[in-house]
Amino acid sequence: LALARQVLPGPRWRSWDVVGLLFCVGAAAFGVLDSALHQVPITSDDARTMVGPLQFFLLYRTAAAAFPKVRLRVMAMRCLLLASVPVSVLAALQQVGPPRFFDLAVSLTGTGVFDTPGYDPVKRATSVFPIWHALAGYLLVVMLLGVSLVLVRDRSVLSLPLLLIVLGLAVVALVYSLTATVVVGLIVGLVALGLLVGRVRLVLASLVSAGLVILLAFGPLVAERVAAQSTPTPATTTTGRSPVLCSCSDTL
Numbered sequence: 001l002a003l004a005r006q007v008l009p010g011p012r013w014r015s016w017d018v019v020g021l022l023f024c025v026g027a028a029a030f031g032v033l034d035s036a037l038h039q040v041p042i043t044s045d046d047a048r049t050m051v052g053p054l055q056f057f058l059l060y061r062t063a064a065a066a067f068p069k070v071r072l073r074v075m076a077m078r079c080l081l082l083a084s085v086p087v088s089v090l091a092a093l094q095q096v097g098p099p100r101f102f103d104l105a106v107s108l109t110g111t112g113v114f115d116t117p118g119y120d121p122v123k124r125a126t127s128v129f130p131i132w133h134a135l136a137g138y139l140l141v142v143m144l145l146g147v148s149l150v151l152v153r154d155r156s157v158l159s160l161p162l163l164l165i166v167l168g169l170a171v172v173a174l175v176y177s178l179t180a181t182v183v184v185g186l187i188v189g190l191v192a193l194g195l196l197v198g199r200v201r202l203v204l205a206s207l208v209s210a211g212l213v214i215l216l217a218f219g220p221l222v223a224e225r226v227a228a229q230s231t232p233t234p235a236t237t238t239t240g241r242s243p244v245l246c247s248c249s250d251t252l
Contacts, residue, residue, distance in 0.1 A: 017061070024054045077145060077157045081166050084142040088166075091125035091135060091173035122225045125176035136179035139170045144189050146170070151197045171210065175218050178225045 031050035035042045042050075067073045093101035106114065111130040114123075124132040146167045149157055158166070174183065187207060194203030215222070 020057050020060065024051075024057050027051075027053045074156050077149075081142060081146060081158055081163070084139070085166060085169060087127050087135075087138065088169035088173035091127035091176050092169070094125045094127060095123065095176045122178065122221075124178045124225075125173060127173065132177040132179055133182070136174055136177040136182035139174045139177070140182050140186055140189070143167060143170050143174070143186060144193065147190055147203075148193050148197075151193060151199050151203070171214070175214055175221070178221070 028050045031042065031046060035046070063076070067076050090101065090105055094105045105126055105128070108128050109126070109130040111126060113126070113131050125135060126132050127135050129135045129138065146163055149155075150160070150163055150167075157163075174186070190203050190207065191200060194200035
């Protein structure tokens with residue numbers, strides 16, 4: 001961080017940056033505390049989990065230092081949005097396209113998630129990521145950015161038609177990931193954006209409309225996922241896993 005500040009002087013630390021750093025410190029501290037309370041050693045997997053938030057904080061600070069000017073930030077946002085298009089397209093083709101697209105997505109990451117014992121029988125999109133949770137988390141960032149640009153009527157990054165295409169593809173890919181927790185986070189984030197820019201009524205109306213369209217277009221798939229989630233599956237073994245990790249519940 002010190003080197004980045006010397007080479008690429010970006011914005012000064014603000015209260016938000018301090019909160020982010022404290023969150024990273026807290027994640028590690030709670031891991032150490034949990035290990036001490038359970039009287040178990042911290043494994044390498046535990047350590048990766050505990051320092052996980054730090055990588056995203058460092059990425060954020062690096063981006064803040066690397067893009068100090070508006071022109072550079074506009075370029076970065078444009079690249080982020082456009083780069084999501086092939087990711088979303090592959091996710092859709094992985095679900096509804098010929099089998100070779102499913103094989104392509106698996107070969108890109110070498111993921112074995114589809115061969116895991118107790119795997120959800122409802123096929124879920126992963127695209128260029130090893131698991132659907134990662135795809136959904138990536139799309140969450142893309143959609144929040146795209147919607148924020150629409151709400152503030154900023155057309156310097158992408159034109160409105162292009163923004164809508166990017167968002168539409170992202171919505172389809174997110175639905176095919178069938179990750180409920182990210183959908184809830186997206187709804188909360190969009191409502192928060194609406195409150196910040198004073199357009200919450202538009203956001204709520206758009207959410208209702210989009211929800212109806214999604215239910216009409218993907219209703220059977222969503223219902224199948226809900227039914228599968230409600231059906232007990234054989235538990236997988238946790239042998240060799242530390243209680244530090246086992247104490248955390250898996251996300252949907």
